Amino acid sequence: MGKQANSCQYIFSDVQQPDLPMIHGKDLSCVFEGNITVTAVDHVHFGIEEGQITAIIGESGSGKSTLLKLIYGLLEPTSGEVRYRGWLVPTRKDKLIPGHDAMKLVSQGFDDLNLYAKVWDNVASQLSNTNLALKASKTQETLERLRIDHLAKKRVADLSGGEKQRVAICRALINDPEVLLMDEPFNQVDAAFRDELQQDIQQIVAETGLTLVMVSHDPAEVLAMANKLIVMKNGKIADAGDPHALYNWPHHPYTARLLAKSNILQPNEAKILGIETEHPIAIQQEHIQTELNLNGNYWIKDVRFRGFFNELIIGNEEVTLHQIQFPRLDVKKNTRIDILVTTYHVFEPKSI
Incomplete structure (x- = not known):
């Protein structure tokens, strides 16, 4: 560069x-x-x-x-x-x-693209005409790098959103x-x-x-x-x-x-789960285990199908947690359970 x-x-x-x-x-x-x-x-x-x-x-x-x-x-x-x-x-x-x-900026709306021009022209237009052979080879190289050389003769207006995004990136990258x-x-x-x-x-x-x-x-x-x-x-x-x-x-x-969809609990809520802490904690959904127990203090409040895993909403009247269940099991709402938290993260006071 x-x-x-x-x-x-x-x-x-x-x-x-x-x-x-x-x-x-x-x-x-x-x-x-x-x-x-x-x-x-x-x-x-x-x-x-x-x-x-x-x-x-x-x-x-x-x-x-x-x-x-x-x-x-x-x-x-x-x-x-x-x-x-x-x-x-x-x-x-x-x-x-x-x-x-x-720097080059690629915005959300493809504002810089000429929708009714061909892909090749949209990208090549960013280069000067002082060396036409270099202009052609650089355009071809950039289109190949983003895997859209087969779209060179198509109008941008006829492309999918993902293809337009690749054209926009090509336009941004061609001048290094x-x-x-x-x-x-x-x-x-x-x-x-x-x-x-x-x-x-x-x-x-x-x-x-x-x-x-x-x-x-x-x-x-x-x-x-x-x-x-x-x-x-x-x-x-x-x-x-x-x-x-x-x-x-x-x-x-x-x-x-934001990153882990973690359960955030205050100290009084954590104590319900047997966790003694003076500060709020984060419990990732994958760090919760449950076991069926007809006399358990907690129950399954809801079961949400998420494809290859289930998201279980669990807890009691005082605390509610979200848990990833993988592999998926056939469980029903209101089933009594025990809850085991294997790992949790404590926030420092200055973080809150």
């Missing part, structure tokens, strides 16, 4: 700050003024390392898409700053056409950006083809050293792909770190619910 121009082209007073992550946010906020003032991003700090896949995850309205646009320079921060390789990221007030030169930003990249991709596209993107990152920052609301996507997670809640960063660590040892109950 070729080195891109620094922000001194646009922000003449800027001085490069050394020893920062590739993308660095400091005290970053974005407030939208209107009939109602909305703080979309609220004084966040973060670092994104080069050559990795970083996923920003959170519920709808958590601020994740706004953060992505701040990173790209589409939005002007209300306070704080974003730096790329130590230089300030230029925004609309600094550039006629916003967006950092080293250093950073690819993707907003909900798999929303319109059929489940059957989602894994294949995820694997292709991971391979591109591994082969080229591309830095990928993606926004998602789906834990399954980010746990499968990301090297690092940034978890957002109400405009703030609730958690950040390695996906495996955050799944098993989250710092915030919100993270536990």
Whole structure:
């Protein structure tokens, strides 16, 4: 990936700050003024390392898409700053056409695609005509990399959502950006083809050293792909770190619910299960075992079919838990049971 121009082209007073992550946010906020003032991003700090896949995850309205646009320079921060390789990221007030030169953004709505042009033309149009042979070979190579060379002569309007997504990614990658930003990249991709596209993107990152920052609301996507997670809640960063660590040892109950659909219990609820703790705990659904007992203190409140497993709603009048039952067994509502919790995670007071 070729080195891109620094922000001194646009922000003449800027001085490069050394020893920062590739993308660095400091005290970053974005407030939208209107009939109602909305703080979309609220004084966040973060670092994104080069050559990795970083996923920003959170519920709808958590601020994740706004953060992505701040990173790209589409939005002007209300306070704080974003730096790329130590230089300030230029925004609309600094550039006629916003967006950092080293980055490309693939949005949810395929806004940049010409729906009535062919796939080939959509991708090739991103290259100049100074070397037509190179333009043709680079276009062909990029289409093959995303496995859509067979669609080259089709109109974009005639493609499925997943195929359009691949065209959009081709357009973004053909000029070899250093950073690819993707907003909900798999929303319109059929489940059957989602894994294949995820694997292709991971391979591109591994082969080229591309830095990928993606926004998602789906834990399954980010746990499968990301090297690092940034978890957002109400405009703030609730958690950040390695996906495996955050799944098993989250710092915030919100993270536990979001990534693992964990049961969050207060100390008085945990005591009902025989767990003595002074702080809230998280119990993952897969860490609960049940045994049939006609005289048990708990019962099965509901059985929900989830495909290859059942989700059991269990407990008593004082506590309710969700449990993954795998392999699936034929159990009935109101069946009396005993509950055994094999593992749980205790939250530190500062996390709540």
